Amino acid sequence: MRHLLVYFGKYGTTANSARIIQETIGKSCDTATPDGEKVKVIRGYDSLIIGTAIYRGRVPSAITAFIQENRTILNSRRLSFFIHCLEPKLAFERMRSAMGDQLFEHGQFKAVLGGRVHLDQHNFITRQILKRKGKNTGLNFKNYDSTSLEGTIDFARQILDNFK
Numbered sequence: 001m002r003h004l005l006v007y008f009g010k011y012g013t014t015a016n017s018a019r020i021i022q023e024t025i026g027k028s029c030d031t032a033t034p035d036g037e038k039v040k041v042i043r044g045y046d047s048l049i050i051g052t053a054i055y056r057g058r059v060p061s062a063i064t065a066f067i068q069e070n071r072t073i074l075n076s077r078r079l080s081f082f083i084h085c086l087e088p089k090l091a092f093e094r095m096r097s098a099m100g101d102q103l104f105e106h107g108q109f110k111a112v113l114g115g116r117v118h119l120d121q122h123n124f125i126t127r128q129i130l131k132r133k134g135k136n137t138g139l140n141f142k143n144y145d146s147t148s149l150e151g152t153i154d155f156a157r158q159i160l161d162n163f164k
Helices: 013-025 037-044 061-069 071-076 088-099 101-106 124-137 149-162
Strands: 003-008 029-032 047-053 078-084 109-112 116-118 143-145
Touching (some): 013 047, 029 037, 061 088, 071 101, 078 088, 109 149
């Protein structure tokens, strides 16, 4: 079975998870960004994995556009997705909103893999928003990382073990 992992992220967390998932699944897994060349030959894959982070409460437009443009193919393939989010309780709600109920339910494996923030990677306005959010939640976003290597590997193994 051939897998295509399409991911988008701004700060490296999603790309790192995509790399770990690809390494865990092995040579049968290719990775691409939504605008990459491999996405143009999406029909050649049996399993599609979508990876994204939630930014300012939304799924990035690059992923929502990919979903909209490829909805028919996504519905006809084995589908899984992972999300990086600082508010795990909202992650699936945001993804459902971006995908629509039917496609969200079509996803066989879904995971929230935590979130990561390093304030020095953000612009002034985003830093202020994150600092305020940190005060409200009691979290220190200066160097915050709730991502899980074990969770990422477990997600990949689920796909590998069930999509043979």
